Amino acid sequence: MSTGMPAYDESGDRSRRPTATNRTAAQVNTTALLDRLRTAGPQSLSALVQHTGLSTATVNRLVDRLIDEGLVLEAGRAAPTGGRPARLVGFNARARSVLALDIGSSKIAGAVTDLEARVVRRRRSAIVPGDDARPALYFFEALADLAASLVKDAATGPAPVRAVAVSVPGVVRRDTGRVEFAPSLQWYDLPLGALLEERLGLPVRVANDVNLLALAELRHGAARGRRDVLTIALGTGVGASLVLGGGLYAGSGGAAGEIGYTLLGRESLSTPWPGFGDLESRVGTAGMLARMRERTDALPDGFGPEDFLGLARSGDEAATAVLAEVVDDLSLTIGNAATLLNPELVVLGGGFGRAAADLLVPAVRRRLQGRIPLLPAITGAELEEAQLIGAAELAIDLAAAAPSPPT
Known part of the structure; x- marks a missing residue:
């Protein structure tokens, strides 16, 4: 960037x-x-x-x-x-527009917004690389095509796109927009910011998806008015973002918040973690579903996180037991982080975290009460499409400060 x-x-x-x-x-x-x-x-x-x-x-x-x-x-x-x-x-929020892009492991969402992050036009694509020999390149081309089409559409209106921001599920160098590590996309050391700038002819910023989730919640959602916040995103993987003193803390290499690699026991030290980390192998959706399969002989085809939550809410014995294990692992992680960082608020977001917040939040509070010196407030994320909103905010910061082009 x-x-x-x-x-x-x-x-x-x-x-x-x-x-x-x-x-x-x-x-x-x-x-x-x-x-x-x-x-x-x-x-x-x-x-x-x-x-x-x-x-x-x-x-x-x-x-x-x-x-x-x-x-x-x-x-x-x-x-x-x-x-x-x-x-x-x-x-005047309508003076300019920006393009926000949110990348997942199998989809791309794009939205053109005004300078208040209000959506003007949007587009979404499912990505199925199939037998393509270079899935990383395939994914980038799909992203660039969607972005270019939205920029072209916006050019016909009164406020063409002036800046672009991209949410990526991986480690991003904040100073260059280079994606160092995004295994779900098979992107390693990819100069995404520079490639998109060349393709679109616009300034581009690239950021980690959980950091943008935190930015959106800080400006529009559950963390408004807070200065020290830990945001945890639970989904296929597990990530975190730290707002300390009112600003996002990215770490020396931009990789702060890789909380999915938290080690939870002595046995964790004897196992390499090249893909999913120890925590996310337990509380990520893949880990939760694996725990269910260990307890249940026959899960239906296509059984997923929503089905798991449905069983847990209905009192199913196996799902209730797995959820209790998830709560324990999550409580250990939040308790240790809170003892070190002393945040005033913990926000649970991500696809699963937000959907299950009504179950997770009170359960984690109960597990941590009396176990750590200062228990932070814990809540669920408020915003749908938080990563897209965060990307829009990032692009707005860039577009609002840029001078108008000559007419």
Whole structure:
């Protein structure tokens, strides 16, 4: 992700944006103004000065430029308080659009949104590589084709796509957009950001899917207003994201949050984990279904996570026992992480985590009560298509700060 603006993982807290005095100052300060207008609604210029800490002259100059570019609109006058009513300006979410892409192991979802992450048009494709000898290339070409078609469609409207962000189930280098490790896609050391930029002619950011889930919940969902949050995504695999001090913590190599590789016992040290990690081999959906098969002689063809949840809710003995094991493993993981990190909130998301939150959340709370010094709040994720919303937010940060193209 090679842009001049602050990376998303450094700006999860939107209550106050950092400013700068170096050559990137205008871009950073523009982002600070736009974020305030996005989150707080129409503001007077004096309120923008007070919130951002910028000088009156700087705010006036940047606001005038943003009005010229269409990103900011005149919004009337404030109610009089004895003097001349203050001029109000507001954010114009329809001035530009962005493209968000969410990649799964067998599907691609794409959406063009405005600058408030409201969907304008969307498209989804199922991916079945079949006998293709190069499934990684096949998957990339399908992604690029879907993205190009959405960009082309948006070009016929009043707000063409200005930036792109991609959610990937793997380890991503945040500074380059290179996918280092995404085994479900058979992508290893793939320069996805650069390849898409070349194909689309647009700036592209690439990020881990759980980090984008956390970004979406931080800005729109269960984690709004929080500063220290652990988000855990339960699905085919298990991943996590850390928001610390209001910003996303990615680690030295961008791989923080690979919680699926948590080792849960001494026996875990004698087993290599080249694919699924120890935790996700137990509480990922494949692991849960394997546990069910050990307890049940004949599961119907196509038995999946929804069927498992249905049995657990109905009190089925085998499903209830497996769910209890999942709760124990998940409680050990959350308890250890909470003791180390002291988050104020744990959010359970992902396809299975969100669907099973009503069962998992109270059960984990009970298991951890009295076992660790400070038990964090635990809740289920709120948002459907959270990764897509997070990708839109990431692209919005890039598009809103970029200058308008010459006309």
